[in-house]
Each structure stands twice: as structure tokens, then as C-alpha cells.
Amino acid sequence: MKLLTLITFLITLTFMLSAHQDSRKQDDKVEIIAIPVSEKNIDALISEHFSRSPFFCLYNTKTDSWTFIENAQSEASQGGSRRVVQLLSKNGVQKIYLVKAGDNALSFLNSSKIRTEIVPAGKSVRQIVKLFTLSQLTSLP
Numbered sequence: 723m724k725l726l727t728l729i730t731f732l733i734t735l736t737f738m739l740s741a742h743q744d745s746r747k748q749d750d751k752v753e754i755i756a757i758p759v760s761e762k763n764i765d766a767l768i769s770e771h772f773s774r775s776p777f778f779c780l781y782n783t784k785t786d787s788w789t790f791i792e793n794a795q796s797e798a799s800q801g802g803s804r805r806v807v808q809l810l811s812k813n814g815v816q817k818i819y820l821v822k823a824g825d826n827a828l829s830f831l832n833s834s835k836i837r838t839e840i841v842p843a844g845k846s847v848r849q850i851v852k853l854f855t856l857s858q859l860t861s862l863p
Contacts, residue, residue: 755781756818757847762790764847772823773802779847803827807834819850
């Protein structure tokens, strides 16, 4: 009976470790993450307005490098979310961190296969990247 319990435990443990490794492999594939910001500075706070953010910080997780791109849609009255998602896709973004976004923006991000992560307001780009590297951020369903 003890042997059967031990075997069951080992099989369960193996399954759990395999699932953990699969989730880590998925994160290893992320190369470029986007963070909406109001200025071109890694100490800038995350912008609470996704499609109206003047800039996006693009962080390359493989090379540990930063770039900033301008959001030409920041003043758009309508249709900005779709064009912003197209801009991010064009720049190879696989994941974006945001405080909040509307249903249309989330739909466009989802259809473009850009993963979405929620970040508390008041965090800087540097803090978000640190949280990312420590895997403390939560994905939206």
C-alpha cells in the first residue's frame, strides 16, 4: 500500500513539474513587451490610457534593451485602439502591460495574439520590468 502511495505521489509530482516547465517555456518565448507611457523615460509611470498614451516603451527580454515608439493615435477621436494594436504588432510585441483598457482594445489585442497583463497604477517602466522578471504579474483570461 505504501508503495502504491509513493508511486502515485511521484506521478503527481512529475506531472506538476512538467506543467510548470511548459508554462516557463511559454514565457521564454516572449521577446518584446510593451508598456504605455507618457514620456520617453524608463522611470516614467505607466500611462492609464492605452490608446491615448503618447509613447510605448518596448522592452526586449532577450537583449535587456529598451526602445520607445511614438503613438500617432494618441489624439485620435475614434478607431485609435485598432491602429495602436497594429502598431504594436508591426513592432513584434507579444505582451503588453496596462492599467486598464476598453473592451474593443482588449478584443483587438486578443485577436492579434498579444498577451495582456494588468499592472497597478503608479508603477514605473523599470518597476514593471522588474516585476516581469520576477514573474509577479497576472495574465487576463
